[in-house]
Amino acid sequence: xxxxAPMALLTAAVLAAGTLTACGGSxxxxxxxxxxxxxxxxxxxxxxxxxxELVAHAFEKANPGKKVELIPIQASENDYYAKIQQMxxxxxxxxxxxxxxxxxxxxxxxAGLLRPLDPYLGKWADWKQFEPAAKAAARxxxxxxxxxxxxxxxxxxxxxxxxxxxxGLPPDWQPKTWDEVLAAARTVKRKVxxxxxxxxxxxxxxxxxxxxxxxEMLLYGTGKDQLYDPxxxxxxxxxxxxxxxxxxxxxxxxxxxxxxxxxxxxxxxxTNVATELMPxxxxxxxxxxxxxxxxxxxxxxxxxxxEWPTVLGRAAFPTQHGAAPGKVSLAGxxxxxxxxxxxxxxxxxxxxxxxxxxxxxxxxxxxxxxxAVRKDVAADPAYRKSLPGIGFFTGLVxxxxxxxxxxxxxxxxxxxxxAMEAVTTGDASPKQAADAYDEQLKSIVDGRTVAxx
Amino acid sequence: MSRAAPTAAYGTAGRGARxxxxxxxxWSPLAPATVLLLLFLxxxxxxxxxIAFTDMQLTGQESTSFVGLANxxxxxxxxxxxxxxxxxxxxxxxSSILGQNTLGLALAALMRRASRPVRTLAGAVVLTAWVLPxxxxxxxxxxxxxxxxxxxxxxxxxxxxxxxxxxxLPILAVSFANVWRGTAFSMLIYSAxxxxxxxxxxxxxxxxxxxxxxxxxxxxxxxxRRSIGTNLMLNTLQTLSVFGLIWAMTRGGPGSxxxxxxxxxxxxxxxxxxxxxxxxxxxxxxxxxxxxxxVYLRLLREEV
Numbered sequence: 118x119x120x121x122a123p124m125a126l127l128t129a130a131v132l133a134a135g136t137l138t139a140c141g142g143s144x145x146x147x148x149x150x151x152x153x154x155x156x157x158x159x160x161x162x163x164x165x166x167x168x169x170e171l172v173a174h175a176f177e178k179a180n181p182g183k184k185v186e187l188i189p190i191q192a193s194e195n196d197y198y199a200k201i202q203q204m205x206x207x208x209x210x211x212x213x214x215x216x217x218x219x220x221x222x223x224x225x226x227x228a229g230l231l232r233p234l235d236p237y238l239g240k241w242a243d244w245k246q247f248e249p250a251a252k253a254a255a256r257x258x259x260x261x262x263x264x265x266x267x268x269x270x271x272x273x274x275x276x277x278x279x280x281x282x283x284x285g286l287p288p289d290w291q292p293k294t295w296d297e298v299l300a301a302a303r304t305v306k307r308k309v310x311x312x313x314x315x316x317x318x319x320x321x322x323x324x325x326x327x328x329x330x331x332x333e334m335l336l337y338g339t340g341k342d343q344l345y346d347p348x349x350x351x352x353x354x355x356x357x358x359x360x361x362x363x364x365x366x367x368x369x370x371x372x373x374x375x376x377x378x379x380x381x382x383x384x385x386x387x388t389n390v391a392t393e394l395m396p397x398x399x400x401x402x403x404x405x406x407x408x409x410x411x412x413x414x415x416x417x418x419x420x421x422x423x424e425w426p427t428v429l430g431r432a433a434f435p436t437q438h439g440a441a442p443g444k445v446s447l448a449g450x451x452x453x454x455x456x457x458x459x460x461x462x463x464x465x466x467x468x469x470x471x472x473x474x475x476x477x478x479x480x481x482x483x484x485x486x487x488x489a490v491r492k493d494v495a496a497d498p499a500y501r502k503s504l505p506g507i508g509f510f511t512g513l514v515x516x517x518x519x520x521x522x523x524x525x526x527x528x529x530x531x532x533x534x535x536a537m538e539a540v541t542t543g544d545a546s547p548k549q550a551a552d553a554y555d556e557q558l559k560s561i562v563d564g565r566t567v568a569x570x
Numbered sequence: 571m572s573r574a575a576p577t578a579a580y581g582t583a584g585r586g587a588r589x590x591x592x593x594x595x596x597w598s599p600l601a602p603a604t605v606l607l608l609l610f611l612x613x614x615x616x617x618x619x620x621i622a623f624t625d626m627q628l629t630g631q632e633s634t635s636f637v638g639l640a641n642x643x644x645x646x647x648x649x650x651x652x653x654x655x656x657x658x659x660x661x662x663x664x665s666s667i668l669g670q671n672t673l674g675l676a677l678a679a680l681m682r683r684a685s686r687p688v689r690t691l692a693g694a695v696v697l698t699a700w701v702l703p704x705x706x707x708x709x710x711x712x713x714x715x716x717x718x719x720x721x722x723x724x725x726x727x728x729x730x731x732x733x734x735x736x737x738x739l740p741i742l743a744v745s746f747a748n749v750w751r752g753t754a755f756s757m758l759i760y761s762a763x764x765x766x767x768x769x770x771x772x773x774x775x776x777x778x779x780x781x782x783x784x785x786x787x788x789x790x791x792x793x794x795r796r797s798i799g800t801n802l803m804l805n806t807l808q809t810l811s812v813f814g815l816i817w818a819m820t821r822g823g824p825g826s827x828x829x830x831x832x833x834x835x836x837x838x839x840x841x842x843x844x845x846x847x848x849x850x851x852x853x854x855x856x857x858x859x860x861x862x863x864x865v866y867l868r869l870l871r872e873e874v
Contacts, residue, residue, distance in 0.1 A: 195841050198629075199628065199840040199841060199843075202628045202629050202843070203628070203840075206628075221629070224629045224630040224843075225629050225630075227629075227630050227631060227632060228627065228628070228629040228630055228631060228632055229632035230629065320823070320824070321821075321823060322821065322823065377717065378737065378824070379717055379734060379736060379737035379824065380717075382737075382823055382824045384821060524629075524630045524631070525630060527629070527630070527843070528630070528842060528843070531841065531842055535825075538823065538824065538825050539825055541824075542824045542825045542827075544825045544827075
C-alpha cells in the first residue's frame with residue numbers, strides 16, 4: 118500500500134496539470150485560411166455564420182485554389198475571448214483571421230497577439246470611407262492600427278408598447294431620469310402581473326455585456342470621468358456615481374423588477390432575453406444593444422418575430438438626474454484582425470478586403486443590425502431602410518461614449534462584473550461592493566488610481 | 571530488486587563495471603517508458619511549476635518575467651482564494667467522504683443481500699451515472715436542480731415547497747451532483763472488498779451471537795480497512811479536481827458561492843488572464859491533494 122504514495126502524488130499532479138494544458142493542432146497548408154469567430158449559444162441564431170460563409174464562398178470563387186476554413190466558436194463571450202487568446206499564442210493553432218471585440222483589442226495588442234495592418238491600410242482606397250472614431254477603435258498605444266471594424270453599436274431602452282398600453286404608459290415613452298425608468302417598471306409590475314418589468318444585464322455570467330449595457334450605461338450618466346480620468350491617466354475610485362449605479366441594480370433586483378436573479382446571472386441571459394423573453398412578450402423594458410433586431414429576422418434569426426417593428430418602441434437611456442445631454446449611450450463594435458502568428462497574413466488581408474467590399478459591408482450591416490462605420494455604407498439605401506429603429510440608434514452615435522481603450526480594461530471590467538454580481542445576489546451592499554472593487558482596482562492597475570469622493 | 575541483487579554479487583565479485591552495465595541492460599526495456607514519462611508527465615509539471623513563479627498573462631502583457639513567490643503571497647492574502655479553499659474542503663467532505671464513500675459502502679452491502687435481478691438492475695442504474703461523460707452529467711443535473719427543472723416539477727406535483735438550490739445553496743447542489751455521479755466507483759470497490767471477506771469469519775461471529783451492527787463494526791469494517799483507505803484516497807483526489815461538473819452547473823456562482831479551487835484557477839488563468847497566478851493556485855491545489863494523501867496513508871499504516 119505504501120507504494121501508492123508517490124503514485125497518488127503523481128495522480129494529483131497530473132490531474133492538476135491536465136486541466137491547464139491546451140489542445141494542439143496543425144498549421145495547415147498555405148492555401149487555406151482559417152477564420153475564427155463567435156457563434157451564438159443558441160443554435161438557431163446563424164446570422165454571423167451565414168454571412169461569414171457567404172463572404173468565404175465569394176472569396177474562394179474569386180481566388181481559385183484558395184480555401185477558407187471556418188472556425189465558429191460556440192461559447193459565451195468570456196469563453197470565446199479565452200479560446201481565441203489561447204489559439205493565437207501558437208503558430209500551430211493561430212487562425213489567420215480573428216473576430217476581435219474592440220473591448221479586448223488593446224489588451225491583445227499589448228500582449229503582442231495581433232499584427233499591425235498599417236502597411237495594407239496605406240494602400241487600401243476604402244480606408245478613407247471609415248469614420249474617424251471607427252478607425253481609432255482598433256488603434257494600439259503605439260499608434261498603429263490592428264483591425265478593420267465592420268460596424269458599431271449603440272445602446273438604449275427597448276420597450277413593449279402592448280405591455281405599456283396595459284400598464285397605462287405612453288407609447289412614445291422617453292424617461293428623463295433613472296427614477297422615471299424605475300417608476301415605469303414599478304407601474305408595469307403593479308398593473309401587468311406575470312411580466313418582467315425591466316431587464317438590466319448584471320453579474321459575471323453575461324460578461325462584458327453586463328458591464329457595458331448594464332453598469333456603464335448607468336455610470337456614464339452619473340457625472341464626468343467616473344471610471345477613468347484621462348487628464349491624470351488614473352483610474353477612479355470611491356465615486357458616488359459608482360455606488361449609485363450599484364444602488365440602481367440593487368433596486369431593480371431587490372424589488373424584483375428584473376428577471377429572477379438566478380436567470381439574470383446565468384451566462385445564457387443575453388440569448389434568453391433576445392430569443393425568448395422579448396419575442397414572447399414577457400419583458401416590458403430591456404436595456405440592450407442596437408443589434409437586437411438581428412435576432413428576429415426571418416432568416417438566420419434565433420426567433421423570427423415579424424410583428425416586432427410595431428410592438429417595440431425605443432427610448433434613449435437617461436442620465437441619473439437628467440443632466441445634459443440628457444441621454445447616455447456607449448458605442449462598441451468588433452473588428453477583423455490578423456494574429457501575429459498567422460502564417461498567411463497577405464492572404465488574410467485579401468479576405469478582409471473581401472469582407473469590406475461595399476456590397477459585403479452593406480450586407481453585414483443589414484443582416485447583423487449593425488450601425489455603419491463607413492460613409493458609403495451609411496448612405497446606401499439598402500442600409501438606411503434595413504431595420505426599423507436603425508435611424509434612432511444611428512442618432513445615438515453622436516452622444517455615444519467609449520470605454521477606456523487601455524490594455525488593462527478587460528480586467529477592470531471583470532472586477533466591475535464581480536461588484537455587480539455581489540450586489541445582485543444581495544451578498545454585499547453597494548458600498549461594500551464598491552469598496553471591494555476599489556481594492557481590486559488598485560492591485561489591477563498597480564496603484565495608478567485617484568480617489569474622487 | 572531484492573532477488574536480483576545477490577545474483578549480481580556472485581557474478582561480479584567486487585568489480586563495479588559489470589553490475590552497472592547489467593543494471594543498464596535491465597533498465598533498457600523500460601527506457602522508452604521512462605522517456606515518455608519524463609516527456610509527458612514530468613515535462614508539463616515542471617513547466618507548470620516554472621509558470622507559477624512568473625507573471626505570465628494570456629493577454630495585456632507581452633513579456634513574462636520571474637516574480638518569485640509573489641503569486642503565492644497574493645494567494646494567501648486573497649479572500650477569494652481562501653473562500654475557494656473552504657468551499658473545496660466542504661465539497662470534498664460532503665460529496666466524497668460523506669457522500670460517495672458512505673453511500674457506496676451501503677449500496678455494496680445491500681447489493682450482497684439483494685436478489686439477482688435487483689442487483690443487476692440497481693448496479694446498471696448506478697453505473698450509468700458513472701459512465702456518463704462529466705459534462706453531460708453536469709447538464710443533466712443542471713436541468714434537474716434548475717428553478718424550472720425536474721426536481722421542482724416533482725416537488726410541485728407532490729405539493730411540496732420548491733427549491734432553487736443552484737442559487738441558494740449551490741455548493742450543496744454540486745455536491746449532490748458529484749455524489750450522484752461518483753458513487754458507482756465506491757460501490758464497485760466495496761463490492762469487491764466485501765466479496766473477499768471469508769464466509770467462515772462472518773459465520774463464526776454469527777454463531778457467537780454478534781448482532782448485525784456488531785458484525786459490521788468488528789468484522790466487516792476492519793477487514794476492508796485497506797479498501798476504505800484506497801477508496802477514500804482515490805475519491806478525494808478525483809473530487810478535488812472536479813471542474814466540468816461545477817462549471818456546467820453553476821460556473822462557480824452565483825457570486826463565488828460554489829467557486830472551488832479548480833473553478834477559481836480557471837477563472838484566474840483564463841477569464842482574468844492571469845496564467846501565472848492561476849498556475850500557482852493549481853500547485854496549491856496539488857498541495858491540498860498531497861495533504862489528504864498523507865493523512866490517508868497514515869491511517870492505512872496503523873495495524874489493527
